[in-house]
Amino acid sequence: MNIQEFLSIFISSVFIYNVILSRFLGLCPFVAISKDTKQAFAMSAAVTFVITAASIVTWLIYQFLLLPFHLAYLRTLSFVLVIAALVQLIEMVIRKTSPVLYRAFGIYLTLITTNCAVLGAAVLNIDMFFVNGKAVPGSFYYSVFQGFCMGLGYTLAMLIMSGIRERLELCNVPSALKNFPLAFIIASILSLSFMGFSGFKF
Amino acid sequence: MRDLIKEFTKGIIKENPTFVLALGLCPTLAVSVSVANAIGMGVAATFVLLGSSVIISLVKNFIPNKIRIPCFIVIIATFVTIIELCLKAYSPVLDRALGIYVPLIVVNCIVLGRAEAFACKNNFISSFFDGLGMGVGFTLALILISAIREFLGSGQILGHTLIKGFEPVFVFGMPSGALLVIGLLLGLFNLIKSRKA
């Protein structure tokens, strides 16, 4: 476990392999909700929180339940259920403890259950930080940090996109390209410019 | 019989999951680098769609309405696990190429969408054809996108060089190219729609 490893996880999951722009996870809300910055921010905050929480929980389940009992093949099934339950739990807790927060991003939590970014992050963590059925040293911290960084990458892409799309409201965009198609083209350009970070070395 | 054919064909053009409903785009973009990967992904997704549609339409009366979504997810995840294990056993190369996008079929909106919108309201024969049609529509869309990307990005289709001397446009093999292709295709479909109207 060292600082460089954390730095490279940060750069690669925020910029180079950005969840949305490079791994294409969580695209549906990306094009649907990115029209308004406030909503986009609430959604990304919710996603970041859930991804981080899910990274913790799924890592624990994989390490202490699935591996010891040779149930690794139940990974997909168990992760989906755990994430769904987790999201429900978070929703209930937030509703009880902070109605303000619940009003801000409560409805997005329900959407996140089937957000592929969350499951994708969980599966990626397992793929990257377990070698031959064994956790690599520092695996837990890497997983959680990577989950959090993927959330940050999601937030970054969402905020940039919503800023641009708010400005596009005033533009004379060709009618066939309005909304979805243009959102994808902008995402493509963003993805091109983030390529500037490829091959980072410290 | 005619109804069944209609259930089958609607998924291919009129309600094409990718271009018309814009569902399940994540795997579409990620695995469309080559036609071979696209076919693999399409077949895997079709299998899951078919299996889950049929089972859900069969057991729909036993599932309490309140917990139907978790039940659907369990059924879908079961089929995804089956296809995951089959891929690992019989085609490790394809498994590696598709990577995390195979387990992610679980959260593909097409599958859950069909379960919720069709299979839990219809009998298993029409659900079978609905699932098959959606699966084929999804596969065809994947093949179209991947054919464009593989040709432009590497000058080949399924490993065969088409035009000699063509300088491949690498960007189409990258994520950015995928986003560009899907954006332009969606625009094209919009244009065709507005011309027709």
Add this chain to the structure above:
Amino acid sequence: MRNNLIVSGSPHIHKQESIPRIMWTVVISLIPAGVAGVIIFGLDALWVTLVALVAAVLTEIIFEVLTKKKITVMDGSAVITGILLAYNLPSGVPLWLPIVGAVFSIAIGKQVFGGLGQNIFNPALIGRVFLMASWPKYMTTFVKPLSYDTIASATPLAALKEGKILEHISYLDLFLGKRGGCIGEVCILALLIGAAILLYKGYISWHIPATYIFTTAVFTYIFGAKQLFHGDWLFHILSGGLILGAFFMATDYVATPLTAKGQLIFGVGCGLLTAIIRIWGGYPEGVSYAILMMNAATPFIDRYTKNRIYGTS
């Protein structure tokens, strides 16, 4: 007598400026750098520039005919895009490359967003980054200066990245452009002449170029060498596309912040990103990526640096 006074909204003072006038002045200010490029790299540089220019103009016309819009080629903005794209290419590229790049720049970089004044990103840079990702082989083969031959030579920044020793390149060589590089970026002297015209006319303000160059210099001075505070900041200013980028591409009217405060943030951001990519990134040069990323952030910067309307909180 009642309706003799017509009151219209501000501005009331008319200045003899218009979009075409500004744009064509920018074109003129770009000419010295092009002439220098032709002197340094030979006639190939001229052909690449002309081909890119013509392709950009034709694409704009075709697009506007197809979408039944007013033809706006005479405002000169497509000409600028074509020239800037060519200035960002090596002189030895096959001639179809600038054509493809110019078509991409105008179609995806500009017309898709609705044309002049509406693009989010600098169109020429979108074209360059697209070409860079698609045909890296051509985009990184540079011609040796003043040899008029296709002897390949690395740019100073690429040599630095590969850890080679920079031999025989003095600051004066860099200033005059005696080095491998893209057509329009090599001759700093010519670029500064052009920039002086624009600054004198008031078509660009100092905020973005100054903060951009200053930030890059400071950052490369601190982190540019193995030891802190030993970086060769002058080398970093004079090599690569920094001067071309800072004066001619980071100052695009449409894709940059409106207020002075916003422009300062924009410049610092560009400088940081450029230096970070140069020092730690996989590419030797980061100017185009840095400007594009800051273009993407511009709507945000604009929102938070809006001038307060007098009388409101």
